Amino acid sequence: MTHYKICLWIAVCTTLFLWTSLGYTQGPTAPSNVVAKDTPNDDGTSITITWDVPADGSGIVGYNILSSIDEADFTQIGEQLSLEDVIDTKTNICNYQDTTVSRLNAFTYIIQAVTESGDTIQSQQTESVRPKAQIFHTGKIPLFLAMLLFSAAIVGNIYYVRSGREVFVRRIPGLEAVDEAIGRATEMGRSILYVLGLGGVSNVATIASMTILGQVARRTADYETPLRVPCNDPIVLNVVREMVKTSYLDEGRPDAYSEDNIFFLTESQFAYAAGVDGMMLREKPAAIFLQGTFYAESLILAETGNSIGAIQIAGTDSEAQLPFFIAACDYTLIGEELYAASAYLSKEPMLLGSLRGQDWGKLFIFGLIIVGVILELSGINWITTLLQNVR
Amino acid sequence: MKRQIPLALCFLFGVVMIFTQFSPHPVSKSIYERVISGALIIGPFALVLATITLIQTHINRIQRRTEHWGYSFVVFAGLITMVAIGVPFGPENPVFVWLYTNVQVPMDATMFSLLAFFIASAAYRAFRARSTEATLLLVTALIVMLGNVPVGDLIWNTILSWTGFENQASAARGWILDNPNLSARRGIILGVSLGVISQSIRIILGIERSYLGGGD
Numbered sequence: 001m002t003h004y005k006i007c008l009w010i011a012v013c014t015t016l017f018l019w020t021s022l023g024y025t026q027g028p029t030a031p032s033n034v035v036a037k038d039t040p041n042d043d044g045t046s047i048t049i050t051w052d053v054p055a056d057g058s059g060i061v062g063y064n065i066l067s068s069i070d071e072a073d074f075t076q077i078g079e080q081l082s083l084e085d086v087i088d089t090k091t092n093i094c095n096y097q098d099t100t101v102s103r104l105n106a107f108t109y110i111i112q113a114v115t116e117s118g119d120t121i122q123s124q125q126t127e128s129v130r131p132k133a134q135i136f137h138t139g140k141i142p143l144f145l146a147m148l149l150f151s152a153a154i155v156g157n158i159y160y161v162r163s164g165r166e167v168f169v170r171r172i173p174g175l176e177a178v179d180e181a182i183g184r185a186t187e188m189g190r191s192i193l194y195v196l197g198l199g200g201v202s203n204v205a206t207i208a209s210m211t212i213l214g215q216v217a218r219r220t221a222d223y224e225t226p227l228r229v230p231c232n233d234p235i236v237l238n239v240v241r242e243m244v245k246t247s248y249l250d251e252g253r254p255d256a257y258s259e260d261n262i263f264f265l266t267e268s269q270f271a272y273a274a275g276v277d278g279m280m281l282r283e284k285p286a287a288i289f290l291q292g293t294f295y296a297e298s299l300i301l302a303e304t305g306n307s308i309g310a311i312q313i314a315g316t317d318s319e320a321q322l323p324f325f326i327a328a329c330d331y332t333l334i335g336e337e338l339y340a341a342s343a344y345l346s347k348e349p350m351l352l353g354s355l356r357g358q359d360w361g362k363l364f365i366f367g368l369i370i371v372g373v374i375l376e377l378s379g380i381n382w383i384t385t386l387l388q389n390v391r
Numbered sequence: 392m393k394r395q396i397p398l399a400l401c402f403l404f405g406v407v408m409i410f411t412q413f414s415p416h417p418v419s420k421s422i423y424e425r426v427i428s429g430a431l432i433i434g435p436f437a438l439v440l441a442t443i444t445l446i447q448t449h450i451n452r453i454q455r456r457t458e459h460w461g462y463s464f465v466v467f468a469g470l471i472t473m474v475a476i477g478v479p480f481g482p483e484n485p486v487f488v489w490l491y492t493n494v495q496v497p498m499d500a501t502m503f504s505l506l507a508f509f510i511a512s513a514a515y516r517a518f519r520a521r522s523t524e525a526t527l528l529l530v531t532a533l534i535v536m537l538g539n540v541p542v543g544d545l546i547w548n549t550i551l552s553w554t555g556f557e558n559q560a561s562a563a564r565g566w567i568l569d570n571p572n573l574s575a576r577r578g579i580i581l582g583v584s585l586g587v588i589s590q591s592i593r594i595i596l597g598i599e600r601s602y603l604g605g606g607d
Contacts, residue, residue, distance in 0.1 A: 210601070211599065211602065235434065264442070300502065351593065358586065
């Protein structure tokens with residue numbers, strides 16, 4: 001009986017040993033769970049193939065991707081891929097994006113695992129996939145909703161103000177000083193220099209600057225103060241000429257408008273700075289407006305204006321240039337104040353309403369930041385995850 | 392009609408261009424590219440008009456003998472030379488390239504280098520410690536400037552080695568730039584972004600129409 005038990009134990013142990021040994025020395029297995037899908041949120045020019053990560057010690061060192069177009073023969077796409085190329089460490093899954101596809105064909109794939117010795121094992125072929133172009137990028141839904149919400153806030157507030165309700169607009173010293181600057185130039189009998197910066201006509205800051213220029217031109221038309229506008233962009237030049245001309249016409253002073261005062265200098269950044277500096281030193285304008293998009297030339301212009309003693313009102317959305325303007329100019333419109341200027345100066349209800357809507361947007365973001373910080377401190381991070389996933 | 396057609400076009404293109412930002416479809420991409428390239432066509436025509444105004448301005452200066460009117464001849468000499476070489480022989484012509492790299496580039500560099508002196512004079516005015524805020528600005532600027540140069544850490548490690556911390560000048564600079572400075576900048580950027588969206592909505596809806604000429 002004892003011999004029988006010993007023999008049984010030996011048999012069981014031997015079986016287990018052989019079984020486990022076989023398991024460890026088992027060769028590489030074929031890639032499993034291979035799925036080919038149309039890549040979401042793209043223009044229909046890629047297919048994503050996913051499959052399971054190989055087991056440790058499987059001996060797999062890379063993969064070949066084989067594709068078949070419209071059930072024709074399989075051919076390899078590109079070079080052999082290493083494990084690092086295909087393993088997504090976040091999801092722990094292998095994936096490959098085939099960007100050689102066309103929306104006109106259907107594609108089938110086989111993943112071929114390659115071992116250290118160069119042997120290959122193929123997966124089963126995937127189902128046939130035809131890439132599709134998506135009309136709407138679903139990853140941008142939060143962004144789209146935010147845009148709709150913000151637009152609705154602006155439009156709603158425009159209607160609110162149109163109904164005759166009063167809107168409080170905080171005092172902006174830089175814009176309050178516009179009349180003072182124009183008055184000073186008039187009293188001194190000198191010109192006003194208006195610099196629109198280096199932005200093109202598609203730049204929103206340039207458009208905001210042009211609307212301020214329109215308001216300034218109305219006042220200079222009244223006072224008959226020469227308004228000089230050197231332009232850096234040919235299209236801006238033509239728009240500005242029309243705008244200033246209309247402002248003079250609206251004020252009933254077409255005779256005071258001189259087209260020669262609005263002219264093109266150059267498109268080159270520093271040549272433009274040199275030209276404007278030269279004008280400042282020669283003509284010594286009493287007031288200088290620096291409104292729009294500025295780069296490295298901002299301080300060159302503002303310091304030269306400061307050196308001639310002109311009253312300077314600057315405004316830009318280029319946050320890197322703001323310290324220079326603050327240091328060298330009398331008044332500076334910081335960021336959003338530039339966009340509020342047209343509403344502030346014209347006092348038009350429709351424009352004031354949009355300012356109120358803008359403030360609602362700021363309030364919403366402010367609230368989101370506070371809630372986000374509190375949730376993050378409490379270990380709940382869905383707001384940060386949501387914002388990180390917005391593309 | 393003179394106003395309504397441009398406003399309608401502005402609304403149409405504004406809405407379509409917004410939608411292209413949310414659609415990866417090839418048709419959407421194609422519309423976006425076509426509109427952008429269409430806008431580029433206007434550039435050359437506007438440039439001709441702009442060049443004419445430049446010539447007119449300088450002719451007037453010469454005729455009126457305004458101050459430094461002689462420099463207007465330099466403008467014409469430069470314009471004629473570059474057009475005479477650039478138009479028939481192209482921008483790859485060695486003489487054209489030589490003139491660009493040996494005349495325009497050094498002149499641009501000269502203007503740019505002036506910035507260093509302007510920064511010094513602006514900094515002198517801004518950093519005069521006449522109030523608490525200006526003093527705070529001065530101290531902060533000193534720390535950032537010292538942290539930006541290797542000698543800052545050397546000074547710290549030599550004079551303040553007793554504190555037991557090393558290279559704190561650059562660490563302090565990093566903290567100032569990454570915390571209070573970045574927070575303020577992001578605040579400005581958020582305000583600017585909302586301002587841009589608001590301005591764009593006003594333009595698309597035709598509320599802001601002063602760019603068409605006049606405010607009405």
